[in-house]
Amino acid sequence: MRLAQHMAIASERVTATAIEATEFPELSQAYRVSEVPKVVINDRVEVEGALPEPQFLEAVLRAAGEPVREG
Amino acid sequence: MSIMTERDRAAVRTEFEKLTGPVKLVVFSQELLAGDLCRQNEALVREVAELSDKIAVEVLNPAIDRERAQPYGVDQVPALVVEGARDYGIRFYGVPLGYEFSNLIDSIVAVSSGEASLMAETKSSLATLAGDVEIKVFSTPT
Numbered sequence: 001m002r003l004a005q006h007m008a009i010a011s012e013r014v015t016a017t018a019i020e021a022t023e024f025p026e027l028s029q030a031y032r033v034s035e036v037p038k039v040v041i042n043d044r045v046e047v048e049g050a051l052p053e054p055q056f057l058e059a060v061l062r063a064a065g066e067p068v069r070e071g
Numbered sequence: 072m073s074i075m076t077e078r079d080r081a082a083v084r085t086e087f088e089k090l091t092g093p094v095k096l097v098v099f100s101q102e103l104l105a106g107d108l109c110r111q112n113e114a115l116v117r118e119v120a121e122l123s124d125k126i127a128v129e130v131l132n133p134a135i136d137r138e139r140a141q142p143y144g145v146d147q148v149p150a151l152v153v154e155g156a157r158d159y160g161i162r163f164y165g166v167p168l169g170y171e172f173s174n175l176i177d178s179i180v181a182v183s184s185g186e187a188s189l190m191a192e193t194k195s196s197l198a199t200l201a202g203d204v205e206i207k208v209f210s211t212p213t
């Protein structure tokens with residue numbers, strides 16, 4: 001959540017919602033949460049586990065449909 | 072009975088010395104849907120807010136305070152919006168304890184200044200986003 005919330009501060013385009021999985025079983029089921037942390041971006045890109053910042057950014061850009069710079 | 076220990080309180084007080092601008096914690100509670108969790112969430116937020124005079128708390132019941140609640144787009148309770156000079160889109164669904172507690176404190180400090188701690192490269196990539204990005208992070212307290 002730390003990276004997501006800082007991205008929300010950096011860009012008006014980004015929102016970050018932390019969801020306590022056990023308190024929202026229906027949501028967790030809908031997003032097939034089996035391991036935490038699990039990140040779902042724009043309901044289409046899913047990431048399990050904590051990613052370093054460059055890889056997290058790549059997932060965000062992919063979800064936004066932006067070209068992802070290789071390398 | 073308080074949720075935070077004296078040690079938590081001391082650590083958070085030290086963190087809050089970094090607060091520069093005002094912060095508003097908007098709590099979404101609806102007794103009928105999740106009474107215990109909503110009470111716990113509200114109590115925790117009030118304990119946190121007591122540790123700095125820069126933090127204000129507003130409690131909304133989405134079923135009653137519809138006009139105030141609606142712009143936030145929050146569709147679950149308990150929920151919390153962490154607002155600084157503007158609503159940056161930071162939300163916590165569920166009581167932010169354990170792992171999420173440190174993220175809550177970190178987000179309060181960050182919205183207070185409006186400064187994101189990210190790499191320059193990340194900031195420049197985000198600045199060119201053409202579409203909206205909605206990030207959900209599922210976690211458990213331990």
